[in-house]
Amino acid sequence: MSTSLLLAVLLAAPARGEEAWDALQEALAPPLVSYQGRLSVVEGKEARQLAVRYAPPGRIRRETLDRLGTVERLLVSDGETEWVWDRRSDTAWRGPDPAKERALSDPEEELALLKDNYEARLAPEETVAGRRCRVLEVSPRRGGPPVQRLWVDAEEGLVLRRVSYEDGRETARMGFESVAFDVPQRPEDFRFRPPAGARVVRRRPAPDALELEEAAQATDMAPRPPAWTPPGYVFESVSLLPYKGATILHYRWSDGVDALSMFQSPERTRVSPPRGTRPKTVAVSSSPAELSLLPDGKALSWTSEERFMIIGRLPFEALRRMAESVP
Amino acid sequence: MNCPGFELLSAHCDGQLTREEERTLLPHLASCPACARTLRALAAAKSALQDLPVPPAPRDLAARLLESAPRPSVLAAFLAELKAGLSGPSGAVAAAALAAALMLFWGRRQADGLLAVPAEVLVSAHRRYAQTMPLAPEAAPPPPALLAGGAEERDVY
Numbered sequence: 108m109s110t111s112l113l114l115a116v117l118l119a120a121p122a123r124g125e126e127a128w129d130a131l132q133e134a135l136a137p138p139l140v141s142y143q144g145r146l147s148v149v150e151g152k153e154a155r156q157l158a159v160r161y162a163p164p165g166r167i168r169r170e171t172l173d174r175l176g177t178v179e180r181l182l183v184s185d186g187e188t189e190w191v192w193d194r195r196s197d198t199a200w201r202g203p204d205p206a207k208e209r210a211l212s213d214p215e216e217e218l219a220l221l222k223d224n225y226e227a228r229l230a231p232e233e234t235v236a237g238r239r240c241r242v243l244e245v246s247p248r249r250g251g252p253p254v255q256r257l258w259v260d261a262e263e264g265l266v267l268r269r270v271s272y273e274d275g276r277e278t279a280r281m282g283f284e285s286v287a288f289d290v291p292q293r294p295e296d297f298r299f300r301p302p303a304g305a306r307v308v309r310r311r312p313a314p315d316a317l318e319l320e321e322a323a324q325a326t327d328m329a330p331r332p333p334a335w336t337p338p339g340y341v342f343e344s345v346s347l348l349p350y351k352g353a354t355i356l357h358y359r360w361s362d363g364v365d366a367l368s369m370f371q372s373p374e375r376t377r378v379s380p381p382r383g384t385r386p387k388t389v390a391v392s393s394s395p396a397e398l399s400l401l402p403d404g405k406a407l408s409w410t411s412e413e414r415f416m417i418i419g420r421l422p423f424e425a426l427r428r429m430a431e432s433v434p
Numbered sequence: 435m436n437c438p439g440f441e442l443l444s445a446h447c448d449g450q451l452t453r454e455e456e457r458t459l460l461p462h463l464a465s466c467p468a469c470a471r472t473l474r475a476l477a478a479a480k481s482a483l484q485d486l487p488v489p490p491a492p493r494d495l496a497a498r499l500l501e502s503a504p505r506p507s508v509l510a511a512f513l514a515e516l517k518a519g520l521s522g523p524s525g526a527v528a529a530a531a532l533a534a535a536l537m538l539f540w541g542r543r544q545a546d547g548l549l550a551v552p553a554e555v556l557v558s559a560h561r562r563y564a565q566t567m568p569l570a571p572e573a574a575p576p577p578p579a580l581l582a583g584g585a586e587e588r589d590v591y
Binding site for chain 2: 352357414
């Protein structure tokens, strides 16, 4: 390779890296135009078909379709109020749009955390649902195979396909099978009126995104966050999870891509293993604990006066070390 | 609705659709000649298979099956004895006593004040938090299990 060509390649590398982050940032931003389409979602052994409509700013309609193409479940938001309706139980839930309440981190801080822990690389362009897409690979900086591949519409910046990986193995896939942009949307498609006779439940989520001191005042438990967390994970907040008169503390960490949770339940609670799993008995600080495998991670639960559970997409040893660092 | 796939028509022919699926499919079948034709062909094939003569079983089939059958385990033998013992009036009394003992045990555990928290409540909360991640995928409408828990009040329209 000639010197000038080598120089060109070396100089282009950081530029390409920045181009990849720019493309990622575009993909993370809310779409500027309306769109509608059909997509398929596969998580583990579960596959679903969805019909989606979107109109800026923040109006969304998502229908989960059964195998006959009938709407099985519906989510509608006009940007302020979110409705979820389930056909089988003929029940509708109404609550504030979660996006309005979601204020865990500043978007720039989120992107900075993502950049700290992951690198983005552009792969050759591909076509999804007839649209030209830039292909992004997101891989951990500490090494290892990609954790996500994203196919981003080259014109509109919408993610048309997303594949998640764990240890190089595909764990989830979402992809548009058909999509159209800038199609006029009817305002009534983003409003919902419960069918006659449907049961309506008004959701009032418990206070979210508390500081540790606030959470301590809200319960009669002393917060016991772990002294050690896996590298790259940043503590975001504590949330209160009420359940039948008890209040469970939900500690939350993120590394920019993955979520990590720890739950602290009062002494008088008993947490059953996740349904459909066969928990394995392991040791945490020489005491018995249970490890369950979930489609999207692992759950480690143990008792130390109170009842604890850690859920995350991490090796068992990292979960155990975190558990053993709980004071 | 659009025409269903061959698999669904076959499932309908075998009576394997749910009631809801039947309710959705039947009006379509009444108005779609193509699907109605396919369904008639499926029914004809099924009928033809059922009309095939059943070949006679070999005379030594029973002996060959018994010879190749695994020996019953100790547990299976115990369960067979238990089942035999529980049949009849004395067995009914024993079963009732066992049920009563189990209820007392369970009742005592509840009386201890232990609150059973299904792991699904915690897993759901984790997943809702995971949805806030920047690269979280497009979220399908959550199932009712993910909407349970938390503070709710009920209005009936």
